Amino acid sequence: MVGAVKLLAVLGGVLAVPHLCRISSFVWLYFLRPSSLRRYLHGPSPYALITGATDGIGKALARELLRNGFNLILHGRNETKMKKVVEELRKSVPDKPDADIRYFIADASQAGHDFTQMIETFKDLHITLVYHNVGGSDTSPERLDERTEDYLYAMLHKNTLFALFLNRVLLPHLRRSAKSGPVLVQFMGSLAGDVAPPRLSIYAASKGFLESLSHGLDNDELFFDGPTGVRYAYLVAGPVQTGPMGENFRTPSCETFAKAVMARTGCGGRRVVPYAVHAVLLWFMGNVLGDAAVDRFSAEEIRSLIEQAKKGE
Numbered sequence: 001m002v003g004a005v006k007l008l009a010v011l012g013g014v015l016a017v018p019h020l021c022r023i024s025s026f027v028w029l030y031f032l033r034p035s036s037l038r039r040y041l042h043g044p045s046p047y048a049l050i051t052g053a054t055d056g057i058g059k060a061l062a063r064e065l066l067r068n069g070f071n072l073i074l075h076g077r078n079e080t081k082m083k084k085v086v087e088e089l090r091k092s093v094p095d096k097p098d099a100d101i102r103y104f105i106a107d108a109s110q111a112g113h114d115f116t117q118m119i120e121t122f123k124d125l126h127i128t129l130v131y132h133n134v135g136g137s138d139t140s141p142e143r144l145d146e147r148t149e150d151y152l153y154a155m156l157h158k159n160t161l162f163a164l165f166l167n168r169v170l171l172p173h174l175r176r177s178a179k180s181g182p183v184l185v186q187f188m189g190s191l192a193g194d195v196a197p198p199r200l201s202i203y204a205a206s207k208g209f210l211e212s213l214s215h216g217l218d219n220d221e222l223f224f225d226g227p228t229g230v231r232y233a234y235l236v237a238g239p240v241q242t243g244p245m246g247e248n249f250r251t252p253s254c255e256t257f258a259k260a261v262m263a264r265t266g267c268g269g270r271r272v273v274p275y276a277v278h279a280v281l282l283w284f285m286g287n288v289l290g291d292a293a294v295d296r297f298s299a300e301e302i303r304s305l306i307e308q309a310k311k312g313e
Contacts, residue, residue: 029267030276036266041069042181043126045100051075051108051166052134054085056242057188060258061131066093068262071100073122075134079105108134108162109154115169126177129265130170130185132163132210137203139305144201152202159206163187164213171230175221178229184266185230187214191238191282197298199306210234211271218270234271235261238278250277 040046048065052058054076062072066089076082082103089101102122106113135158167185174183192200193207211234218232240257241247252260252275260274273279285294 026276026279029264030279033267035263037068037262039182039266040128040184042128043177045071045126046128047071047073047100047122047125048129048131049073049075049122049127049170050131050133051163052136053103054078054081057237057240057254057257058131058133059085059089060254061133061261063089063092063255064258064262065129066096066099066101069096070129071125072102073125073127074101074103075108076103076105077107106162109158111153111157111161113162113165115165118166119169119173123173126180127170127174128177128181128183130167130174130183131188131261132167132186133188134162135159135188135203135206137200139199139302139308141199141306143199155202156206159203160209160213163210167217174230175228181229182266183230184233185214185217186233186235186261186265187211189234189236191236191278194236194282195285195294195298197302199302215270233269235264236271236273236278236282238273238275238281250281252277 040048046069048062048070050058050062050065050072053062053072053074058074062074062085066072072089074082074085076085082105086101086103090097093099102125104118104121106118137155137159170185174185177183187210189207189210190203192204193211196204214232214234220226221228221230221232237257239251241251241253247253257275260276264272264274273282289297
């Protein structure tokens with residue numbers, strides 16, 4: 001009897017080890033680990049490039065990076081709006097009057113861009129951080145077969161192809177920057193890529209594309225004729241207060257989420273959930289609720305967002 005009890009105790013201890021490791025990693029990442037952001041402030045004049053920087057998360061990221069000493073290269077679709085954002089950034093961070101803020105204009109949802117020409121004016125700058133943030137979907141009720149081909153192409157360009165082709169022309173210049181220190185490229189993902197909610201199948205699939213792309217590119221730069229010093233990561237974002245939804249414990253403001261991204265930048269993970277509550281939510285969905293419950297819950301969430309959007313029209 002005593003031998004059986006000891007055996008069960010040992011077995012219980014062995015089974016508990018993975019859970020204890022996960023808890024320890026969680027506590028270290030979100031509460032104890034110091035930020036590595038300053039590792040990327042190397043070279044004579046380090047720049048961070050952010051796409052989709054005139055609204056929401058992108059603009060909040062730009063503000064945090066400016067506060068932390070980076071020069072900025074911002075992407076947006078509308079030049080008038082971009083100029084207002086640049087002015088707003090300078091006013092919000094008055095202690096960085098000498099920071100260089102540049103921008104380029106391109107509609108990420110459209111094909112036919114000359115990406116080499118697009119980066120011509122800043123290709124020789126010392127870029128150490130890149131945030132591929134541009135993307136998004138809508139909350140309209142149409143099914144896939146009710147969407148036009150133009151809509152689908154625009155969604156794919158905005159959420160996948162723009163980042164892919166921009167990264168392609170940036171990469172040789174990023175490798176040059178990496179000669180003096182680490183360079184990190186991050187793709188903004190979404191919980192939708194894990195959950196695949198109804199009516200958001202194309203958007204969810206685009207996030208799966210970005211996750212695989214970042215993983216493969218990281219392998220390229222790290223293990224194949226490397227390491228080159230350029231690393232890649234995929235950031236998993238849950239709900240963030242960018243539209244009609246209100247701010248709460250699981251839906252942080254863009255500013256709160258951007259601070260979380262800064263804190264986790266350079267943590268070494270290929271797949272990083274910047275905001276702690278989103279990490280808990282993701283674990284709970286995968287380990288407690290199960291697929292059926294998550295699918296039903298996500299359907300109700302999308303239905304609620306569609307109704308809110310209709311009321312706001």
